[in-house]
Amino acid sequence: MKIKLIVASLIAVAALAGAYVLFSKPVAPAAIEAVAPAAKEFKIDAYKFYFSPDVIAVKQGDKVKITVNNADVPHGIKIPDLGLSGNETIEFTADKAGEFTWYCNVYCGEGHQKMQGRLIVE
Numbered sequence: 001m002k003i004k005l006i007v008a009s010l011i012a013v014a015a016l017a018g019a020y021v022l023f024s025k026p027v028a029p030a031a032i033e034a035v036a037p038a039a040k041e042f043k044i045d046a047y048k049f050y051f052s053p054d055v056i057a058v059k060q061g062d063k064v065k066i067t068v069n070n071a072d073v074p075h076g077i078k079i080p081d082l083g084l085s086g087n088e089t090i091e092f093t094a095d096k097a098g099e100f101t102w103y104c105n106v107y108c109g110e111g112h113q114k115m116q117g118r119l120i121v122e
């Protein structure tokens with residue numbers, strides 16, 4: 001009789017432990033709870049015939065969002081080495097390290113060819 005009681009108690013304890021393991025929520029480590037980093041945002045003013053700023057630097061792996069503010073006439077930015085182009089916003093992940101020249105992608109007058117900037121991915 002006593003043995004039956006002990007066995008029944010052990011089964012009850014095991015069932016409770018099993019239920020606890022099954023239904024309790026695991027505690028997530030802090031690193032996993034961290035939200036993915038937001039994009040690094042840059043606002044670049046485009047004028048006849050320059051960009052301001054004309055150099056931006058990011059870290060490899062960064063998400064990047066460039067907003068082009070066309071201050072006079074329509075301009076845009078293209079980064080041929082990265083296959084990127086946009087007239088208002090350009091969003092990308094800076095996968096490749098290096099220095100990349102950007103150009104105006106809308107013909108805007110005599111100085112258009114000189115419009116350049118540089119993206120540095122460290």
Ligand SMILES: [Cu+2]
Pocket residue numbers: 075076104105106107108109112113115
């Ligand atoms: Cu232009």
